[in-house]
Amino acid sequence: MNDAAKQLLDKYVKTVDECLLSFTADKPELQGVVCEAMEYSLMAGGKRLRPVLCLEFYRMCGGKDMDSILDIACSIELIHTFSLIHDDLPCMDNDDYRRGKPSCHKAFPESIALLAGDALNTLAFEVISNAALDGRISADKAVMLISVLSKGVGVNGMIGGQVIDLACEGKDVDIETLNVLQSYKTGALIEAACVMGVILAGKFELIPKAAEYASALGRAFQIVDDLLDVTGTFEELGKPIGSDSEQHKCTYVSVLGENRSRQIASQLTMQALGHLTAFEDNGFLSELTDDLLSRRN
Amino acid sequence: MNDAAKQLLDKYVKTVDECLLSFTADKPELQGVVCEAMEYSLMAGGKRLRPVLCLEFYRMCGGKDMDSILDIACSIELIHTFSLIHDDLPCMDNDDYRRGKPSCHKAFPESIALLAGDALNTLAFEVISNAALDGRISADKAVMLISVLSKGVGVNGMIGGQVIDLACEGKDVDIETLNVLQSYKTGALIEAACVMGVILAGKFELIPKAAEYASALGRAFQIVDDLLDVTGTFEELGKPIGSDSEQHKCTYVSVLGENRSRQIASQLTMQALGHLTAFEDNGFLSELTDDLLSRRN
Incomplete structure (x- = not known):
């Protein structure tokens, strides 16, 4: 990634972090602990990929007032964080670490982690309606944004993907099933982020192109995630390496092997870059897309 | 309750049940089990109080096309059911029974129950945007409906009430704290239901009156719930009696005693009936309100 792109990314991430922090600034006396848990997980770091995608699609589509829609871009990170908190719970993946820190249910009582996830889910829709x-x-x-986001989260989106993931654990699955699993589990919310940026800018005719880009990017992103789970370190990933295979998760690496996974991730990144050509001023996002392929965390 | 009111209530409940069933009619092949879990809990019975309140406020405020807003009234029941599923989970109240049947996490894996709750939460907002x-x-x-509903669910609503409830377990709390707890935990969603009916009919000036009614009704409803937990039977309640006191929950009975609780429930019911006089054609809801005081489950 070139320096200009790096600087812009840093600026995006800083702006997003500030906005996310503002969501839980007000901590009511009696139930403030749930806001602390929400904040803990929101502020645990992360690439902020989804809000950045939303903001950048908004900008590429001619959106001029980023400040006024920042919280909407961040609503997608609320959903993402809710999914991570619930995914880590003992009845799900039972992960003690997330981004190098104790998971939400390790830093707070499990009941509070559960409710923090619930509250983040709902808050996303409150933010957009506000x-x-x-x-x-x-x-x-x-209304369009809430429709796109809620579909991306629901039974035929992220949550559906989590269900398929659970069903596939410990089983031999074919590449088609894995593609469906991941297009739901990771892809749906990434697609929602890109499409929401386009909607915010009012360039509705570009929605299909944004969705195509997101589909390729989402899959490439997941394959790299799966590769990192076997090749990364605790320091890089912030969680024990090999935790997916320990949990007998179906991953691209387990189904296709390392080399083939790497090849396909490259191909999908090229496809994603191709779809970006439909958008003007796509320099930053092209850099970012390319960078996600070679990331170390 | 007179026969006409009984018949109308039965008709409401039947209509609501049919609509709720339609939400999960389509069960995708790979992740259908989460739809089964959603349906299991949605169809476990219940008074359907929240959708009925929404529909009846809509009608009292001059709403004429109930069929066209039925799913919105039912979206509140989606939220209510999500809260019951998550409330029953082992890390929360760890209840094995709900309405005489195994809780969702007893009938399905705990992970699926968790995700079914999550999906119901999101689905409510999808339904309204649709x-x-x-x-x-x-x-x-x-947008108004989504704002009202999401606030009723969030940190200063139902979820906030669940957090306060957890914090108060095993502690001596005063009546003021208990009132705050219950106004959040039960009251907020009942208020949302009434207010949403008024919004749907477009009689915005009546929102404060609907909220006042809901506040009195919600508290009366909760006190009766608490009384039933000590005086009811398993057959009536569909769950073990005394489960609240076993979990050292703060209830109106534990704070005020049985007699005083009964008195206050009567007073609040009278107040609620008083607020209803602001609405025309309030016969059915007056009957229902009165009936909730003397219910056995």
Whole structure:
């Protein structure tokens, strides 16, 4: 990634972090602990890929007032964080670490972690409806955004992917099933992020192109994740390496092997870059897309 | 309750049940089990109080096309059911029974119960946004409804109440704290249901009156719940009696005693009936309100 792109990414991440922090700034006296748990997980770091994608698609599509839609881009990170908290719970993956820190249910009681995830899920929709009530976006756009986001989260989106993931544990699955699993589990929310940026800018005719880009990017991103799980270190990943294979998860590496996985991730990244050509001023996102392939965490 | 009111209530419940069933009619092949778990808990019975309140406020405020807003009224029951599933989980109240049947996490793996709750939470907002995309309600109304519902669910609503409830377990709390706890835990969603009915009918000036009614009803409802936990039978309640006191929950009975609780429930019911006089054609809801005081489950 070139220096200009790095600087822009840093600026995006800083802006997103500040906005995420503002969501839980007000901690009510009696139930403040759930806000602390939400904040703990929101502030545990992370690439902020989904809000950055939303903001960048908004910008590439001619959106001019990023400040006014920042919280909407961040609503997608609320959902992502909710999914990580619930994914780590003992009845799910039972992961003690997330991004080098104790998981939410290790830092807080399990009940509070559960409720923090629930509250983050709901808060995403509150944030979007507030933007319309404030007059920052039209009610029509808010409805489209909520529709796209809720579908991306639900039974035919992220949550559906988690269910398929559980069903596939310890089983031999074919590449088609794995593709469906991952297109739901990771892809749906990444697609929602890109599409929401386009909707916010009002360039509705570009929604299919954004979705195509997101589909290729999402799969490439997941394959790299699976590769890192076998080749990374605890320091890089912030969690024990090989935890996927210990849990008998179906991954691209387990189904295709390391070399073939690497090849396909490269091919998908090229496809994603191709889809980006439909968008003007795509320099930063091209850099970022390329960078995600060679990331170490 | 008189016969006409009984018949209307039966009709409401039947209509609501059918609508709830339709939400999970489509069960995708790979992840259908989560839809089965959602359906299991949605169809476990229950009074359907929240959708009925929403539909009846809509009607009392002049709403004429109940079929077109039925799914929105039912979206509140999706939220209520999500909260029951998560409340029953081992890390929360660890309840094995709900309405006389095994809890969701006893009938399904705990992971699936968790995800079914998550999916129901999100689905509520998808349903409301769909109604606007279909043109059945305006986008402006959808945004108001989503705002009201998400606030009723969140940190200063139902979920906040669950957090306070956990914090108060085993402690001596005063009546003020208990009132706050219950106004969040039970009251917020009941208020959302009533207010959403008023919004759907477009009689915005009546929102405060609906909220006042809901506040009194919600507290009366909770006190009766607490009384039933000590005086009811398994057959009536569908769960072991005395389970609240076994879990050292703070209840109106534990704080105020049985007699005083009964008195206050009566007073609150009278207050609720008083607030209803602001609404025309309030016969059915007056009957229902009165009936909730003397219910056996």
